[in-house]
Amino acid sequence: MGTMQAYTPPTTSLPPQGRPFELRLSPTNSSQLHNHTALTPLIFLLRAALIHPKKLAIKHPERGWQITFDVWAARCLNLAFALKTLGGKRSWKSPPLQWEKGMRVAILAPNAPMILDAYHGVLAAGGIVVPLNIRNTPAELQYVIEHSGSSILLVDWELEAQLTPEARKGRLVIICRDSGGQDKEDEYEAFLAHGRQQWDLAQQEEAKRHPEAPLSDWALLPSPPEDSPCALCYTSGTTGRPKGVLTTHRGSYLAAIANAIEASLTPDSTYLWVLPIFHACGWCFPWASTLSFSTQLTLRKVDPERIWRAFREEGVTHYSGAPTVQISLVNHPGASRLPQEVKVAVAASAPTADLLRRMEELHLHPVHVYGLTESYGPLVRRYPKPEWQELPLDERARLMARQGHGFAAADEARVVRLKEVQGGKREVVVVNVDGEERLVDVQRNGEEIGEIALRGNIVMQGYYRDEESTKGTIKAGYFLTGDLAARHPGGEIEIKDRGKDVIISGGENISSLMVESELASHPLVLESSVVARPHEKWGERGHAFIVLRSDSPVTPHASPQSPSSSPSQSHSQGGEGEGGGEVGEKEKELVEDLKRHCRDRMSGFAIPAWWTFVEALPKTSTGKVQKNVLRGRVAKL
């Protein structure tokens, strides 16, 4: 993966020599309360650079370089000064752009160090970081760039082609060649070097103005107030336009601490970036890892081959990802038991019993977590109990599948009562008490279905420039997630379905997730997704899309232009072989077998009426199945 030893960071990346690097946010002054400093995730990098300057912060094996915490802190400060001095008398090149507090800086990058820099440097400059979804189409990217009002774009060279001329127009675009300074033509590196000059000049001026007590380094920058905006993450938008989730410094600080505690990160940890770093600020792990003095390992291209190599060669101890990522890992030919224990945060859905067994055999140990971009990534997890170790695997997987309880630093995750309104739709019950609104908890019986409601410091401030959406999801002091769940006697929540995924059939609500879980226990099923399809008699019935194991006797119908290809292509998919058309004998038999399997496990109305075998399911960049794509397909049938 490249020779790390040969790498020497450019001098502009090095912390100042011959005088102490001052790691203190904001000027030291008497106007600030002595017992109240702003909560901001920036402080973690400063501590790491002060306490463990020579410890590895980031390893980037593909490009053959790695940097220590002191070098990383210096580079992030370079970035902050390059941004902060824009439009000043020694500004970076045209277009003339005047830096302002709260300016949005959008990042378009794969899992590489530049985006990790941005989560620190942009914030240190007083800006808001806007991580872009690299799987978006150029039109979607343009929409997000325009909607967020981003004035500056930091773009990885491999993704530059994704920018439309409109997206670039009037904006400062800096292209990063991901060279860490080895490539003289790397514009991002030149930008950092320019920032370093500005920083040095600012320091010289300060030393002249206040020779007795000059500030230096980070102390030259004001600390962002804790309730000020930190990041703007656009949801992947399974329906409608992407929405911009606005977070705060306080929330990011506490979410980082919570994630570090829940993941048991320590200075001995190596966190591998499998999750896209752009996704919900990488679940706050760019900060959580730094707080814990852990090493972060970046892979530009996330594939099982490279991941397994990193597991073996780099001593990875932690990563995060959806079950679909886990499936590809356990199925990889190179998979074999690791000497070290690897902790895996699994989101989107829980591992099945089979997946759990295979992961544990490989020394990969899943923790099931739940969250949304609106909750800074995961903030609910399943807390295992010692007595589970005595249980059969199936039972253990079933218990682990519940979403669980709120993280450290999060508030209680509630499930609140719903009422039916017109057209079979449901709405949260709001009770007015002495002029105050209250939500009502469902019973803790594991059965009553309500909506998951969250509040607290690790919940977004609101949707950016979208008051209507914000108002629509914030009720009675709670953020309503749109996810349907029950609550068990132990207080843990269990998702029954995403609100829009429920199938309403003859007045009955069918949880598509429940049907999928039961299908997962069929020996030939690798993955499945069940969506609502209009039905003459019942209103709706389920349509199941099945990915079979490679040893199955049935060949999937879908061609290479099937839903397994990129989201933009799958929209145009036709429906050959779907809807109960011509199917082979073997396929008919398999469908009957699957129906029998269902009949033993669910009410008759819940058994899917249609079955399609596909090579793969359409997924978002974060591994979630795109049910909207599947619904689009069945709507055309």
Next chain:
Amino acid sequence: MGTMQAYTPPTTSLPPQGRPFELRLSPTNSSQLHNHTALTPLIFLLRAALIHPKKLAIKHPERGWQITFDVWAARCLNLAFALKTLGGKRSWKSPPLQWEKGMRVAILAPNAPMILDAYHGVLAAGGIVVPLNIRNTPAELQYVIEHSGSSILLVDWELEAQLTPEARKGRLVIICRDSGGQDKEDEYEAFLAHGRQQWDLAQQEEAKRHPEAPLSDWALLPSPPEDSPCALCYTSGTTGRPKGVLTTHRGSYLAAIANAIEASLTPDSTYLWVLPIFHACGWCFPWASTLSFSTQLTLRKVDPERIWRAFREEGVTHYSGAPTVQISLVNHPGASRLPQEVKVAVAASAPTADLLRRMEELHLHPVHVYGLTESYGPLVRRYPKPEWQELPLDERARLMARQGHGFAAADEARVVRLKEVQGGKREVVVVNVDGEERLVDVQRNGEEIGEIALRGNIVMQGYYRDEESTKGTIKAGYFLTGDLAARHPGGEIEIKDRGKDVIISGGENISSLMVESELASHPLVLESSVVARPHEKWGERGHAFIVLRSDSPVTPHASPQSPSSSPSQSHSQGGEGEGGGEVGEKEKELVEDLKRHCRDRMSGFAIPAWWTFVEALPKTSTGKVQKNVLRGRVAKL
């Protein structure tokens, strides 16, 4: 240590049956921001009771009982309601006392569950907890009770005699027999049972008033605002009157998180109370342990015999204590290597090389921490580096002896420049810059001596009802600790002396700590303390008090009424055999040997001019040597 199995908690200690225990602070209402809940350490107990209700929260082996998190949460809520309803129509007995927000509740108790209850129940009622120092004299206790304006006293029966009639006058005194409900005469238990009635009644009323969405349990109590006062801890007062250190909910929350991270507490941890729980809110460990779902083990009487039994029988993984506690542990006849690793936070001073070796042999692994009551207990620690493992023990002990860097969630620990003012005294340099005051850092050369300055969320709000002292220690937005230190090139601080312990001799500053460290390497010295004594020629010179190892040829002079007895007695001590009077031949030889030892290691002026051999040194309840007592003795010579 008693039969735990036989214990059944009283019904009033049990969480409500047949309906979920609602674990949510403050009413759920729409007037609160959805993304901003108050930081308070109370939330940790609620989470523990919700997530791990049946996990052991507190073990109290001496009295034969232990309780789970759900039972503990119920008992703390009982306490809150008993307090909160005082003066209402169904109040607890006379004197008639009207509960008010911010009321002070003082606790006089050994390391037993009641004081752990108070750190939660008093706060939940909206009160301020005032943990009293059980080593104080009755007059000192009375002073603290009166100064804090405590209206309610929760007192362990063994300490009731310490209360003067004046201390009790006009106050509600509840005596706790530490029975956990086994003793029908236990007034504290009756108070809790009364609280439970109030809680049930409040719930019934709420259900009547708001049948559609009744609040219950903790939700009936408003959450304390995060910047509101939490605890009032009086410093042990080595000079002058004790001062009341006022902390906040926000600070306690963040300090608890920081301590949990730094101590690596997990659900598998058992924290043994060796440190007095009253001391600086037990360094926030009553909350840190709860956040981590750890079990706390209480010992009313802290002695090496019981501690070793607890190590063996209860699987202790963590405790905290001064080196003097460690010395008594490693010297105990029952000491032998433990199967489990025990993490030990060592404060006040660092373990010597010899102590470090002996601790490690026993599987006790020290982390060196530093802090003050004003900083919620420790907030600076030494972060070990992997390469230390290669070093000889002496070198490792020397490196570990530095105090280090600020904790997670703490700000940078600074050492700021001093200037000489009249009479050889020193004062912090304050520079005025554009109307703002700034402190100036010392050079990071390990040599320039300055004062340790702290700020941030884990620093006290101020001294209660003592604006003058507060103003005297808060300068330019920093709390000045009074401790003198240098800063090394790595940024870590190293204490050179407590400010008042410096010996000023012929214009030279002698660090008494340095002299003591050097004496510790003499094979016959167990402990020593060096204080300033007036000297005709040099102004001051050092007077060394030495505790010899048991195998030394010299017998200490001090009688049983020596400084080893309680602080209140040692004040009256005379000085037979001190001041260079009649001494035996062996003693003379030993003094010469010690002087030779010093001569190889320090400047001549730093070598103590007087030597006294004692059985033990006078110490505070937390194991700090009371140099004021020793100074009192030498002043009389």
